[in-house]
Amino acid sequence: MAKNRFLALKVCADTEEKKPSYDREVATLSMLKKDWHPNIIAFGSAFKDRDQLCVSLELANMSLEDALRDTNKLDVETAKHIATGIARGISHLHGHQILHRDIKPENVLLTGAFSNHAIISDFGLSISLKNKPMGVRGECGTTRYRAPEMRGMNYYSYPIDVYAYGVTVYRIVGGQFPVQGGLGQLTNMEAKGLVGQLMDKVVGSRLEIDKALEHSFFQVLELDQKSNSSSGGSSKRPLDGVTVQGHDTKRARHDNGDVLEGMYDSVHISFSARPIGQIHSLEVIKHTLTVDDDHPCSSI
Template sequence: MIYIDETEPDHEEFEPVFEQRNVTVKQDKDVKEEYNLYEELGRGKFGTVYKCEEKASGRVLAAKFITTNRAVDRKDVEREVEIMRVLQHPRLLQLYDAFDDGKKQMCIILELIEGGELFERVIDDDFVLTEKVCAIFMKQICEGIGYMHSQNILHLDMKPENVLCLSKTGNRIKLIDFGLAIKFDPLKKIQILFGTPEFVSPEVVNFDRVSYGTDMWSVGVICYTLLSGLSPFMGDSVLETMANVTKAAFDFNDESFEPITDEAKDFICQLLVKDRTERMSATNCLHHPWLREDKKKEVAQLNKTKLKKFVTRRRWQKAVNTILALKRMGAVIVP
């Protein structure tokens, strides 16, 4: 059985994975001149990721290739690089290098995270999931989001797939994928039309002003699902899901919540609030009784049956989305 270390992070963990780097995109340069590319680690609608090794240092990293057929695609990658330059924090994926071959592809070199997605890991039959463990993970998510917000950056794509474990055995996580992140100016009205229906906030669905609270809503949905295996606003269709989100109506009536403490439920209730200005900030979350380290958490093992079903459904959705993205890029899919 895998029992997670429930101690708080020590000072060594806050040592950087590599030296602080002021990354700029290297123009008209092939990444293969400086890096050896190895096996593919994954792919999605935004690109393909490979394991790689820096020739000069021998450091093992991850190379994310993004197709940039249009000028706007190149701008998006440049924006992601600029944002990641600012996000130097232990809870956030770190940027190491960036290349533009001058043709139709860009590559960003990233810290390599090998522990896999958080939800994929905790559903393992040998993994002992308790409310205390959930609180440990949620605290780190709030630390990462809190740092982003302190730098006036919104993630805007918070979902389980974007929370990775540093290792297969430890209890540390990192937030990834800043491709949709934006620099936030409170004086400007920013509206967005993207996101995953189950995790987007009411203001996104209503095409209203987004803010720091937009990320916090998604954190609340992740917490609800991690504790219960249920998706609080999931409907039988995308339209029904979005309608449920706009109502912001949810409950804890399922039997999955019977062993969950009132503190945990209160934590969720203060995030899944329709009015974005009334939601807890990331800083407030870290001061909530449920996340305070001096508070004893429920240690009963949680039933993961529904969480396994949730992850299986998300796997299927990701596979379908990847195939559709590849087809849009002109790939021929062979059954």
């Protein structure tokens, strides 16, 4: 008996411009798959189809950016819950010496029945800091989330992710971006104290991500029990065994008229022909993965 599983397929053209981002994302996801974490997007596989580069990933309900567009800001308890998940994901990345370099609501996806389980995605700018004690150089990421030390040719390290996380927390609690020189839009004093330490312009004074999780802002999360029992976040499994490649070519037509082709082994891909987002020039397409009970994908 076949089962349907929904995944996201990210597709980009195999060009000199986009290949480096694709390679970084696949390298990071492949490494993280060996030590999967529930606050990091689950990775299925990567493959090339003619002139297209593809990555199959866990499909989320929406991005945090989508949620903020709908509501402007989140209620405090939901904000705490989502912010905790993001921090845990960043902590996992840093524990594996990975710098994300583009933490922002658009790159945080929400899953679960209540859409309150946060997973970090989009590793096209990520870089390993292994054997790089001084950090790395080079401006990248999104301007409004960029730490001051990234300007010019300064070396930078893990604190830049913390700064971007601080801007993200500010947005989900305050409903807008920080204004230059103050945190006046934050009425929650605990949130204001936390964000002030996360966005400290002095790198050495900026809060480390693990210390951030100990801040009083995160104490007593009323949503913990409801989310753990109902949202599926804590029981979510990595996409072990998902390998969408092989010999049988399946075709689907996208909204823009392009025909997507892929080669798959033992699985049937049924595309919905509807884009659900675009991040780093990688088009995200929702599709159904239909597998037999005895196929490795059936445990996803």
